[in-house]
Amino acid sequence: MAKSYRKFLKLLEQWPVDSSKLNRDLGQHIRERVKESFKTGEIYPTDENECSRIHDSLKRLADNQYGQMYPRKSNFCASGLSADECHALLTTEFLQNQEVLTKEKPIHIPVMVNEVLECLKPQPGQIFIDMTFGAGGHSQCILESAPDIKLFVLDRDPVSYSIASRLAGKFPGQVEPLLGKFSELPELLRSHGVRHNSIDGILFDLGCSSMQFDVAERGFSVSKDGPLDMRMDGYRFPEQPTAADVLANANEEDLVKILKVYGEEKQAKKITRAVIEARYTFKKLETTSELGELVASVCVDEERLDKLQRHAHSATKTFQALRIFVNNEINELNYGMILAETYLKVGGKLVTLTFHSLEDRIVKRHLLGNVIDNAINPLPLKYTNHSLWYDRNEIDSLLHSNWKLIHKHVLTPSVEEVNVNPRSRSAKLRAAIKVRDK
């Protein structure tokens, strides 16, 4: 413990507090996190691994790795805690009075876990990538399913990244947390020396995590009032437009397209008109409830139901469309599928969980080889122009797929699972084995 104690002490002493920054000061934040962690028992004196894990995550903050999340405007230093205060906070008596870390209740319930494991069939020593770590439900199950699994876990959301860092502490040497989008993966894997054709299994569990939906400030949910943000990357790219920016600046034609294509929203034109008029009549749409109310006022005469026949808010599809657009989800997924084919070894397995038809279509066309110049063919093969004529080689190359499907049809969650976790209701699982190199 003495070693960990000294490490924390150094961290607290080293970090500056800038009192001019009122409530948004990083030094203050770290100090409070340390206090909180001791109070809740998150840092438990006899658990060296846990101490190191918390220390490392605080160190990342102190080293300003999340600089974009907590921008530092100046570097001037005045320690928020004196050396004496640090000592008081970290005295052995103080530490020994803390309780053991209580088990957290899950923040996101992973979907179709048994089916995912059944497809991936993890074996001792294999290497996997969880492309969408979220709260780590699937990752944890993969790690527990066989000894010595090595798991690279990717997520674009800094909140998930910090959960991944904790999981890494629980499974020392087995988990490699990566912060980034699918499109950032090649760079991240390169820095870890991961080569093409070297991974045994890859999982995509697409869409949003409950942590994103349930936190009003993230702006993903029509039922939680918050700013219209919707950026999965949080503040990693401060220039990235938020949903409010899109509503304020997109032209009418583009907005209709966004709602129609990404939300499959039949009232796209009507809703867009209302958004455009709102720009002139009152003020920029800034909150989820403002947008929700506006859409509801346009779609008055139809009662919308979800898959479980429950009342659905009329703005649900508008929210989905904006989220997909803000996060460039469709292009990301398309590229993600190419990466899966690149990094899996022959015999490696891919499992995807999709939650709406756009996503599922992309996955399906990749698996069937209906891909031209690295993008999915916008049409299923059977609908392509009848006047086109292909020679034998062209037909072979068009129908060529490097994947062998594990199931003929998609798998969906059981009734029991949907009852326990209604968010699983629209899940579709596809799985395939890479049978040859590109």
Ligand SMILES: C[S@@+](CC[C@H](N)C(=O)[O-])C[C@H]1O[C@@H](n2cnc3c(N)ncnc32)[C@H](O)[C@@H]1O
């Ligand atoms: C449904 S959640 C995954 C939940 C996870 N399987 C679990 O059991 O907790 C989807 C996650 O994928 C992440 N995500 C979505 N698109 C991504 C992308 N292009 N690159 C990296 N992460 C992405 C989201 O930030 C979110 O955390």
